[in-house]
Amino acid sequence: MTQHYEKSFRGAGLRATQFSLLAMLTQTGPLPVSALASHLGLERTTLTRNLRLLEGRKFVRLRTIEADQRVRRVELTRAGRDAAAKGLSAWRKAQVGAGAILRRSKLENLLAKPSG
Numbered sequence: 001m002t003q004h005y006e007k008s009f010r011g012a013g014l015r016a017t018q019f020s021l022l023a024m025l026t027q028t029g030p031l032p033v034s035a036l037a038s039h040l041g042l043e044r045t046t047l048t049r050n051l052r053l054l055e056g057r058k059f060v061r062l063r064t065i066e067a068d069q070r071v072r073r074v075e076l077t078r079a080g081r082d083a084a085a086k087g088l089s090a091w092r093k094a095q096v097g098a099g100a101i102l103r104r105s106k107l108e109n110l111l112a113k114p115s116g
Contacts, residue, residue, distance in 0.1 A: 008094035
């Protein structure tokens with residue numbers, strides 16, 4: 001599935017994981033690194049590696065929180081919001097084909113809506 005999403009993101013200037021990070025920040029607004037890692041289900045080291053790449057491209061900015069200088073908060077920049085918007089079409093393209101891949105892998109039950 002990861003290969004499918006990465007293929008859809010070719011040409012979008014982002015990896016699928018980077019898009020997920022930007023999309024989360026678009027939805028939540030600025031978050032401390034630990035909270036962002038928790039929301040995304042990522043280890044902090046994995047998140048930090050991705051944040052460095054995105055910070056280098058000026059898509060995110062890390063700032064310390066006044067109340068606790070040890071806590072770093074991740075903020076989207078305008079360039080990051082633009083990159084997330086651009087990546088949305090690649091994500092939608094990947095979503096369209098995801099169901100077929102799950103069905104071929106006999107995992108269509110992942111597509112079922114939970115009852116209750």
